[in-house]
Amino acid sequence: MDWIEKQRNILDFALSSLLRRWGKNLALVIVYTVIVFVLASIFFLTHSIKKEASIVLQGSPEIIVQRVIAGRHDLIPEAYIDEVKKIPGVLAVKGRLWGYYFEPVTGANYTMVVTDASQDKVGFVSIGQGVARVAGVHKEDTIPFKSSDGTYISLEVADIFPHESELIASDLIEISEEDFRQFFAIPKGAFTDLTLRVRNKSELNVVADKIRRYLPDTRPILRDEILRTYEAIFDWRGGLLVVIFTGAILAFAIFAWDKASSLSFEEKKEIGILKAVGWETSEVITMKSWEGIIISLSSFLLGIIFAYIHVFFGSFFLFTPVLKGWSTLYPHFKLIPYVDPYQVSALFFLTVAPYTAATIIPSWRAATIEPDSVMRL
Amino acid sequence: MFNRKSDTFLWYVAANVLVVSLLFTHALFERKKALPHLLNGIKMVHDYQLTDLSLFTDARYTRHPSMADLNTAFQDHPLSLEHFPSGSLIIPPPHLIKNGLD
Numbered sequence: 001m002d003w004i005e006k007q008r009n010i011l012d013f014a015l016s017s018l019l020r021r022w023g024k025n026l027a028l029v030i031v032y033t034v035i036v037f038v039l040a041s042i043f044f045l046t047h048s049i050k051k052e053a054s055i056v057l058q059g060s061p062e063i064i065v066q067r068v069i070a071g072r073h074d075l076i077p078e079a080y081i082d083e084v085k086k087i088p089g090v091l092a093v094k095g096r097l098w099g100y101y102f103e104p105v106t107g108a109n110y111t112m113v114v115t116d117a118s119q120d121k122v123g124f125v126s127i128g129q130g131v132a133r134v135a136g137v138h139k140e141d142t143i144p145f146k147s148s149d150g151t152y153i154s155l156e157v158a159d160i161f162p163h164e165s166e167l168i169a170s171d172l173i174e175i176s177e178e179d180f181r182q183f184f185a186i187p188k189g190a191f192t193d194l195t196l197r198v199r200n201k202s203e204l205n206v207v208a209d210k211i212r213r214y215l216p217d218t219r220p221i222l223r224d225e226i227l228r229t230y231e232a233i234f235d236w237r238g239g240l241l242v243v244i245f246t247g248a249i250l251a252f253a254i255f256a257w258d259k260a261s262s263l264s265f266e267e268k269k270e271i272g273i274l275k276a277v278g279w280e281t282s283e284v285i286t287m288k289s290w291e292g293i294i295i296s297l298s299s300f301l302l303g304i305i306f307a308y309i310h311v312f313f314g315s316f317f318l319f320t321p322v323l324k325g326w327s328t329l330y331p332h333f334k335l336i337p338y339v340d341p342y343q344v345s346a347l348f349f350l351t352v353a354p355y356t357a358a359t360i361i362p363s364w365r366a367a368t369i370e371p372d373s374v375m376r377l
Numbered sequence: 378m379f380n381r382k383s384d385t386f387l388w389y390v391a392a393n394v395l396v397v398s399l400l401f402t403h404a405l406f407e408r409k410k411a412l413p414h415l416l417n418g419i420k421m422v423h424d425y426q427l428t429d430l431s432l433f434t435d436a437r438y439t440r441h442p443s444m445a446d447l448n449t450a451f452q453d454h455p456l457s458l459e460h461f462p463s464g465s466l467i468i469p470p471p472h473l474i475k476n477g478l479d
Contacts, residue, residue, distance in 0.1 A: 008383045015382040053430055055415050059423030066444070073446065096426055100437060109434045115425050130431070164414040165421055170431040171440070195426050219446070221472070226428050226443040229470035233442060294386065301393035308400045312407075326435040336411040337404035 007290075010283065014290035017270065029299050035252045036303025036351055037310070042244065043343040044311040045319060046234040049167075051338040053230035056168055057223075061195035062204060064096075064221045065211055078189040080215060084196065087210045089203045095191030097180050101145065101173070108134045108329040112173045114180050122176045124158040130170030130329045132160050148185045155179065163332075170331035196220075249350065256355045263362050271363065275371040281364070288363035292356035300352050304344065312337045433467075443470055 018025045065084060067076040076095070084093045097114035110131055118126070125143065127135075137143055142154040161169045181188065198207050208220040263271075271284055279287075310316060312335060316323075324330045421427070433439035 008381070011383040011386065012381055015386055019382075049430070049432070052415070052418075056418035056422050057428070057430075059419040059421070060428045061426050064428065064444070068446065071446075073444075094426075100440075109437075109440065111431065111434075111440065113425055113427075117424070128431070130434075161421075162417075165418065167430050167432070168418055168422060168427055169425070171434045172425070172427075172431065174425070221428075221443065225470065225472040228472065229443040230430070232471045233467040297390060298393070301390070301397060305393065305396050305400065308397075308404075312404070323432070325433060325439075327433055329434045331431055336415070337407050339401055339404050 007286070010287045011290050011294075014287050014294060017287070018291055018294060021264075021266070025295065029295055029302075031255060032252070032295065032299035032351070032355075033302045033306070035248050036300050036347065037306045039245065039248055039347055039351075040304050040307030040344075041310050041316065041319065043347065044307055044337070044339065045316050045335070047340045047343060048311070048335040048338045050230055050234040052167065052336055053234075054227055057227055057230065060223055060226050061096075062198050062201070062223050063196040063208060063211075065194040065196065065215070065218050066221065067193070067215075067218050069217065073193075075186065075190040076193055076218070078191070080218070081194060083215060084194060084211060087207055087214065089199050089207050091197040091199045093197075094195050096193050096195050097177060097186070098192050099180075099184055103135070104146075106134045106328055109171065109327075110173050110329070111171050112175050112180060112183075114177045115174055118174045118176050120176065121158060122178050123155060124176070125155045125179075126159040126161065126174040127157055128161045128169040128172040129163055129166050130331055131173060132157070133332075134329050145183065147183045153179070153183060166331040166333040170333075171329050252351070253354070256358055263366055268366050271366045272369075272371045272373075275367065281367040284367040285360055285364050288359050289356060292359035293352075296352040296355040300348060303351075304347075308337070308339075311335065439467065442467060445470065446473070 065076065065080070067074045067080070078095065081093045081095060084090060099112050101110045101112050102108075103110060108131075118124075127137070127143075132138065135143055137157055139157055139160055142156050144152045144154045147153050155175070161172065175183070180186065196207070198204055204222055204224070208222055211218060211220045274284055274287075275281075310318060315332075315334060320330075428443050429441045431440065438445035
């Protein structure tokens with residue numbers, strides 16, 4: 001109990017000491033909170049997108065086979081389906097029809113797909129929320145599309161995908177095979193790529209190797225590779241995120257080091273007086289550690305709270321311009337809050353621990369000097 | 378209750394910790410609530426045979442990064458390094474880096 005009471009007395013003193021220089025310390029807490037807020041927002045955002053991608057993309061095709069001609073993705077002939085079917089272990093092969101449509105009026109890119117359900121819906125399309133928003137259309141309206149021969153084809157909006165599907169289907173237009181082929185002048189018997197189902201999941205790599213060998217102008221893409229792509233894209237150790245992260249940490253390190261390592265004249269004098277009135281060196285260091293903990297813990301907790309509100313309640317509005325890039329069509333989606341405890345604890349140890357440690361060293365140096373020499377400064 | 382500065386500070390920290398725990402509990406409930414949407418999402422991805430998220434629609438290699446090949450980033454002209462801002466946000470898929478050439 002004595003120990004607790006002693007710590008509370010030191011904490012009281014540390015708080016009074018911080019309040020005496022409240023302007024400077026408030027500025028410090030604000031900057032510190034902003035850094036934690038930015039880093040935590042990035043962590044929350046990327047982890048949630050990554051997690052959602054890893055769940056929903058489990059439904060993607062097991063193997064996709066693309067044909068590459070002169071280094072470019074090209075249409076794949078129907079004959080390849082029969083070739084792939086001959087490979088032992090292959091359960092089903094389907095030709096997939098999809099492509100991009102650039103809408104010159106709005107400057108948006110749409111992704112057009114043909115599905116089993118849309119085969120017989122000639123003259124109709126189902127569209128994503130993003131398409132409906134950009135084109136300003138509703139259910140039962142018609143959208144004109146410019147086909148490859150320059151003529152316009154008007155298709156009726158049969159359905160609009162629900163809001164919850166925005167992350168995967170915001171720019172999607174589901175179209176019938178007949179309309180798609182007429183639209184892009186794709187001959188019958190040609191597909192964008194092939195999708196495969198394999199009997200034994202552990203044989204996916206073997207099947208992919210065989211496809212590469214039997215059809216050397218193709219490249220197979222496995223579902224695992226699709227999932228790993230999103231794992232890598234939103235990994236905080238990769239891409240631009242690592243640059244933002246390193247920049248923020250370095251800026252904070254310089255800021256904290258400068259603040260913590262050089263004690264002001266008043267602080268040195270304060271330590272001298274404390275020593276002169278009988279404080280032990282260990283007590284002075286404890287008091288300075290409490291000062292570091294007060295500032296860093298308050299900033300960390302505030303930063304985490306604001307970041308959570310920003311990402312999961314405020315739809316990460318501060319990052320939207322960055323994420324939008326040049327896209328005219330951007331999905332409006334609400335993230336499912338996936339919080340990685342590893343990332344939160346990493347952030348804690350990267351922000352609270354170094355600052356608290358950085359305050360101790362100069363205080364220890366000042367506390368070991370004779371009190372009268374410090375007070376005479 | 379708030380006679381001493383240390384009391385005020387400790388209560389302030391406790392309140393913050395409580396808010397953080399409430400937010401993380403909110404995350405837990407939201408995840409449970411989102412389960413049907415996620416299942417619908419998996420079904421849609423399966424039925425429509427989708428491969429990517431529609432996050433970045435500005436270029437084809439950012440709209441479908443998993444379908445991209447090594448030369449798509451250089452599609453405009455030989456010295457065009459990166460044209461679209463979102464292309465700088467994301468790194469190439471690991472299977473392209475691993476294979477060297479596809």
